[in-house]
Amino acid sequence: MTERPRIRVVLPAHLRTLARVEGEVALEVASPPTICAALDALEARYPMLRGTIRRHEDGKRRPFIRFFVCQADWSNDSLDTPLPDAITTGREPLLIVGAMAGG
Amino acid sequence: MKTVRVLVGTRKGAFILTSDERRAAWTVQGPLFAGWEVYHLKGSPVDPNRIYASQSSSWFGQVIQRSDDGGATWNTPGGEKIPGPYDPPGGLSNRFAYEGETGTHLWYDGTQHPWEFKRVWHLEPSLTDVNTVYAGVEDAALFKTTNGGATWQELPALRKAKGHLWQPGAGGMCLHTILLDPKNEKRIFVAISAAGAFRTDDGGASWKPITKGLKSQYELPDPDADVGHCVHNMTLHPSRPDTLFMQKHWDVLRSDNAGDLWREVSGNLPSDFGFPIAVHAHEPETIYVVPIKSDSEHYPPEGKLRVYRSRSGGNEWEALTSGLPQQDCYVNVLRDAMAVDTCASCGIYFGTSGGQVYASADSGDHWAPIVRDLPPVTSVEVQVF
Secondary structure, eight states: OOOOOEEEEEOOHHHHHHHTOOSOEEEEOOSSOBHHHHHHHHHHHOGGGTTTSBOTTTOOBOTTEEEEETTEEOTTSOTTSBOOHHHHTTSSOEEEEEOOOOO | OOEEEEEEEETTEEEEEEEETTOSSOEEEEEESTTSEEEEEEEOSSOTTOEEEEEEETTTEEEEEEESSTTSSOBOTTOOOOSSTTSOOOOOTTOOOOOSOOOEEEOTTSSEEEOOOOEEEEEEEOSSOTTOEEEEEETTEEEEESSTTSOOEEOGGGGGTTGGGOOOBTTBSEEEEEEEOTTOTTOEEEEEETTEEEEESSTTSOOEEOOTTOOOTTTOSOTTOSSOOOEEEEEEETTEEEEEEEEESBOEEEESSTTSSOEEOOTTOSOSEEEEEEEOSSOTTOEEEEEESOSSSOSOGGGOOOEEEESSSSSSOEEEOTTSOOSSOOOOOOTBSEEEOOSSSOOEEEEOTTSOEEEESSTTSSOEEEESOOSOEEEEEEEEO
């Protein structure tokens, strides 16, 4: 069996509370590793997060959610873009961020 | 001695206030779901330990929470952690998907706009089954769960009641009031801003507007319009479910035939604008409103926070002021933020946009704050057990 990439994911504080996790989440992700694959793995392990990052109705990113990859904003890139080695080897975490919008 | 539990939703979490039936000393639990908007939480009439909560956020969307132990612990029904990352997905407790073709409704500018789910405004647990709950949502629709919140299905016939003519009020196009008839399980009343009031007599298979007698001359050009009225809240007494009381955008009204015809009972109120309306637990003709100055000035007239009580089912109103601020008070009281308890001496509760929750243990004669400094209060419900 092929070993699945294991990536690190950092969630916004409110979603860590909802998922009842502290700190980062480590996930085995299907190949090829993409943001979509990472979200699939995240939601499978923490079903209470379904709908909080991607909309139920169409699977699109919620407007106030951002994806940061190696200091770059990937929010408007395709969710199927392969993640770089720094993420897939666990050297850098995938950051899921709540947009800075007050409140 | 009985326990009284007040469930408070706020803009930044939920709180549970608990006392014995003397209602003199209170404990405060919370914030629960800190930082999230909690539009509503309500306990099951069947089992007071079962409480449902609507937790939402502009960032992260809608989450349904459930407690099976009176609010001590909470879980997301259908969203439990599953053993392995590749196991089948769990439930979809937070998914509110409109049935069939989504369709459009009136938008603020008069054009048509697609229906878009935003949040759950109101949760109404069944009177007979602990696992059945109705949810009123924005954009306006009625959903139902029969498995304790694990999954939700729309009752789509409601939106066929001229849904294309419904329009959002200032707070959004929300279904905010759900009244279950305790004598007829097939009959449900709902109210929507700004669509009006509706009734089903067949368990949700069909609905009709119940707005005859409502006048909205400043909001609707057609004096005979049966949808489009901005109903803010409705209530009924369980012993007389054919008598409904309504706080509309302007006007307080009553109907004695299950909404078939309404008549205004604003009487001597200092303003007939307001949001909540409540009925005394033991006196079906005693009702309560909190007059607000106007639709653009959401605070009490003259800076005096007054609950008005009518013991005659409307028209003649008396101001209840003892213990409430009577100068420089400019808070608002939202539509779901007033409730009554069923203690022998009926308790009345309301929460304000300033974070106060006021309680009266004597039908409104005297008031005192339970808490003064919560986040803005969105909803208040009471349990006695």
